Every structure is written in structure tokens, then in C-alpha cells.
Amino acid sequence: MISRALAVVLLAGVSFPAAAQQFSDNKVKIGILNDQSGVYADFGGKWSYEAAKMAVEDFGGKVKGVPIEVVTADHQNKADIASNIARQWYDTEQVDAIMELTTSSVALAVQGISQEKKKIDIVTGAATSDLTGKSCSPYGFHWAYDTHALAVGTGGALVQQGGDTWFFLTADYAFGYSLEEQTSKFVTSKGGKVLGSVRHPLATTDYSSFLLQAQSSGAKVIGLANAGLDTANAIKQAAEFGIVAGGQRMAALLFTLAEVHGLGLEAAQGLTLTEGFYWDRDDQSRAWAKKFFDRTGRMPNMIQAGTYSAVLQYLKAVDKAGTDETEAVAKNLHEMPVEDVFARGGKVGANGRMIHDMYLMEVKKPSESKQPWDYYKVLATIPGDEAYIKPAESGCPLVK
Template identity: 55%
Template sequence: MDRRSTKRHSGRSHMKGIVLAAALGVVMGGMSGPASAQMSDGKIKIGVLSDLTGVYSDINGEGSATAARLAAEEFGNAINGTPVEIVVADHQNKADVAASIARKWIDAEQVDVIADVPNSAAALAVQDITRERKRIFLMSGPGAVDLTGKACSPYGFMWTWDTHSVSATTARALVAKGDKSWFFVTADYAFGHSLEDEASKTVKALGGTVKGGVRVPLATSDFSSFLVQAQGSGAKVVALANAGGDTINSVKQANEFGLPQGGQTLAGLLLNINDIHALTLPVAQGLIMSNSFYWDMNDETRAWSRKFEAKTGRKPSMNQAGVYSAVRHYLQAVKDVGTDDADKVAEKMRATPVNDMMMKNAAIGRNGRVFGNMYLFEVKKPAESKGAWDYLRLVETVPGKDAYIPEAQSGCPLVR
């Protein structure tokens, strides 16, 4: 072989070596290193979409954002080296505003998961968008059963409660003690309608009767005309199928009109600890309420609630605790599967029971329903309270499997 042939052979061998080394580098690079290589956009972005200024701002709002941040802090604000970012927006209790923010977050701002979303109409709009865009949706604020029923999503998870669990638990307790005739004062949108419907079904199934009801616009300040109708109905129970500021206003005005003094029972179908704090015990005492969380349940709930209170100046609502629990479960799933791919994360979330300060070994159904316990409470009398936020006495623990509609009966097309 002459010198020129040797050089050509040597050059070809050298180039083959470079190509082979580069190929091996690509393969090894894909196999090695932390799972952060599997994270989209170099970050995990969580959007807390809430009511920051309206009737649900006290039980959700900035407190929900704080709860999400507490969950992220437990992971050092990063998963396998990928930073976790929390962004917050106000949907103003308008479905169109919620939908617009959700689209912008996903399409332009690379948000991976949307959390909270009080107001069922807003949540139903966001559910459609996250289903279409394949983004995880962690619901802690809304309650309409359709969200895990006919409008369910493979990416949607309903964490804290729903209109069936809170209303049926409360209705069973009141009917059992003889309060069998009901009249409804109902928030006039998807959430209120669902709350009334679920309570009515339970009352009638147990032999009670519904004497009537009125529909009230969201964020109503004057309930007088509606409460006069409730008073005139002669119903033993005046059921308030509303929440937040609407519940506070309707309970206060019902007391001013003398409904409890006249022998009628006020039933708040969705009450939170924040509502009792605003009402004060002299007004709220004796109310029956169903919640999935209370800050004073055990050492774990008290310890976490102290962290929350240190940042907010108040104890958490069940909705705010639910945001923490949902975001924490999501982040753990991302860490376990090593990617923020929505299909893989959703599969891991459903396969893993929820275990944290809020719930233990709670299963997640194929329809996205988290089957945590519900708790029936009675609001304490002023003399029974040891101080601020010591408001509730536990009456009954209702296991998740009994508190919620079974997934096979939910109407969710994902359940076959």
C-alpha cells in the first residue's frame, strides 16, 4: 500500500471514530443524568387559579397560593434539579375569564398544571381546556359532581369535597334527628344547583320532603326577600346551598329575621372554618357542617396549620388544605416518574394512594375522585371554645367510600 492510500485509510478510520463517539455520546447522554432532562421547558410551572377578591377569597384566594407554595417548599422548590414555579391569577368567578387565563397559561406561558379554581362554572370551563391541551387539573375549590361525572377528564383530579359529599352527609344527620321538611336558598349557578340537587335526593331517599326553594344570584348582599319565603314555607330546615361570603350573609340575616329563634334549623351545606370565624360563635353555634379537614384533628394537622398561619395570620380552610395536598401529590408523582408528561404523571397519581397530613391511604378513582374521609362537625357554643379557631366538635367520621358517589355510578365515560 502506498503512502497516499495509507493516509486515505487512516482518514476514513478517524472520521468513523468521531461519528461513533458522537453517536455514543447522544445515547449515553439520553440514558444518564437526573430526570430533569425529561422535564419540559426546564421548569415545573403550577398555576393557582382562584378567587382573589370575591366571595370565595377567604376560603381559597391567596391562602390557596400559600398552600401550593408550602407543598413546593417540601421538595426544596425543585424536582430532580428542575425548579418549581408557582403563578397566581384571579378568575373573578367568571367562566370566560377562567377559560381565557387557562388558555394563556398553557399556550403562551408553559404552565404544566392548574390548581384550585373555586366556582364550578369556572372549573367546568377549565376542565374542557386542560382535557384538550393535556394538562393536569387539580381541583380543590369547585364542587359540582359533573366534574368527576359526565364532564370528567383523564387529567382532572377532584380533591377536597363535592356537592354530594358535603350535602348528603349533612342531610343524613339532620333527617336522622327528625328534621325532615326542607326549603332551599340556592346560589344560582352550577355549584348551587348541584348542591341543592344532591341534598334533595338524600332527603327524599330518607323519607323527607322538599317544600320549595329560591334561586339567588351570586354575591348577593340582601337576602331578606328570600329568607321571608323560607320562613313562610314552614319547613323545619332552611338549607343554604351557597358558600363563602354568600353563606356568611345569609346566616347573619337569617338570625336577624329570627329563623333559628322560631324553631327552624339552618343548614349550611358548604361551611368552612373561615365562615365560622367571620360569623362568630354566638351566631354560628349549633350549626351542623361537613368538611374534609379541620386544623385541630391531630398533631399533623396542627403542625401544618401552624406553618400556614405563620404566613397568613389565620387557620386554613379545607379548600386551602386540599390545594396543599393535591400539589404535593402531583409533585411526588413527577419525582417518581422522572417527567412532567401529563399522561405518565396522571397514571402515577391514580396508582398512588394519597398520604399526607390531610388524608391517609385515600384512593383515587378512574374518574379523578379522591376518596378521602368526610367529617361531620357541630359548631361549639361560646362556652365550649378554648379560644380563637377552636370552633368545631367532631360528631362522625364518614369513610370516603361512603361519603362520595361510587365511581361506577358517577357517569364518567372513563369508567367502564
């Protein structure tokens, strides 16, 4: 017969809430892994971490009574460093999902590790459409934008406006190649021509030789297939060479509100670009952006707003599943609609691509801006089904 004291001990051992027993380590832990010190520090950086924390707070701080934790690290735009951090997070620090992942080489590496470890990754910072193409994963999701959507937006629009000859300045890694290739396809499909291209290393400081080649090509549009400080520095130096004054146009194929702010309207005015979010879109986006501004001193771009959306949707999927078990959460992420401040009527394809509207923007002249961070004119809304590759055509081996 069991003694009263022993019975109390046995009961105490099983008295945890039933929900907690469905969660590894009795918590949900999310890692925000991105560039916090290099060329993409403003692009995502610590601001994406703040957006992730906002999502947790807005969700209520717990899921099914289990606490939610967010950690962050700087991968320094190096795939080997990112891979080491990802393995450590998964193997010893009980991280359930990794998100943001600025830089395509990093995102591809971490998505591979996540698939190996059967963990979820949601990419908001990297661009390459290979993440939901040939390198897709059953546990991998691509959220805020990709190279195809940028090419449809900026590339297609400028050709229709008369920019029918192009020369590319391209970042010399996977993201740049993909962005140039896909934009070139849209330029030629609209009847335009690509006159040439030149590749530059990541974090280049001197663009003079590259810009001279672009200038001498005579192309009507110089497409900047790079991002962050690389794009900003190229635009600054292009002004010194008188490229825009000479009649050529600069197309920033991946440029966000953060980089426009850093560059200033005087230098950035007239640029055409594509983003998946604008803080001044409507009352809901303005209200959320004000909360973001109050804690960061800046307005969010599509990377930061997309990270908020990704974290929030992940938590909704966990809540619906009643567990942080990867297969169950991934199933919900594929099936649940995305409806939040970032995406309206969003949906996730079988290849993990979150399909949502994109926006073609033109940077305002200083005289057109009515208040701080009032930088964009929305030229067009690009429906998600037009912006993104159809899952069946993406090359993802998971899609039948």
C-alpha cells in the first residue's frame, strides 16, 4: 500500500499543466539570426529583434500557458558563423525556430541545417527565391519578399515606363545573381534589352570602376542588384559621376525605407523600388508603426514588419497545434491564412512561400515630404499571385 507521503510526491510529479507536457523544455524559444554590425545592420538588425519581441508581447507572452523566449545573434554575413550558431541553438540551447536570416547564403545554409534537425525556419531578411525553389524544405518558409517579386515590381514597371535598356551592378553572391537573372528575364519579356553587367564584392566602398562601365554602356537604367549600404554607396557615388544628371536612371532592386532614410531624400529622390510593406499604408499600419517608432526611434521597413508577422504567425500555429512539435506546427503554417499588419489575405504555398501583395514605390522629392519618414509614393499594388512564382513552377521538389 502506498503511503500518504509517497502518494503526495507521486502526484506532485505529474501535476504540471497538460499543455506544458506538449512543449519541449516547457517553453517556446525563437532565435532571430541576422546581420547586426555590417552592411545590413539597418536593413534588419536589432530592429528585427525588437519587432519579434513586439509580436511576442502582442500575443500575450505565453502560448497555452507556456512562456515564449526570443534570443538573437549576429551572423556577420558569414554562412559558417551562422551555421555554427544555428547548430548550437538547436543542439544545446533549446531553440525551436530560427527567423530573419539576412543574406541569402546564410539563409540557404541555415535552412539546410533546420531541415536536417527537423526545425522550422522562417526567412524574412534574405531574398533568393531558391529558398522556396530548388532548396525548399518541408520546414522552411519565406515570408517578406524574394528576388522574383522584386524583379516583377521594379524591373517590369520601368520597362513599361520607357526604361528598355539595362546594365546591372550586381553583388557577387547568390542573392545578387538571382536578382539580376530574374530581373533580366522580366526586362526582356517586356521587350527590353540587357546591355551588360558587372559584379562587385559584398561591402565594396569604391564603385568608381563599376559605375564607369555602367555609364559608358549607355543603358537607360542601371539596375543595382545589391542591398543595404552597398546600394546606398553606389547611389551616392553615381551622383558624383553625374549619372542621373546625364539622363540615366538608377533602379534600386532591393532598397527599403531604412536605406532611404540613411541616404536622405536629396540623394534618393526619384528612385523606383519595391517593398512588401509601407508604414503609411493605412490606419492599421500607422498605428502599429507608431508603437515600433516609440521603442526604436525609427519607422519599420518590410524586413522588420515581416519579422513581426512571421513570429506572430508561428505563435498562432503553435497555439493551434497545442505543441511546438515541428511537423504539427509546419502543417498549420502551410494551412493557416495570414492576416495581420504586414499581410492582408496572405497564404502559404506548398513550397513554403508566403504569398502577399507587393508595392511599387517612388521616393519622394524633399519638397513632397510632409513629415519625417514620409518618403514614398505608392505607384502600384502588385497582387501576390502576380508577384510570386506559382509553387508548381518554382522547382521545389516537394510540390507535386
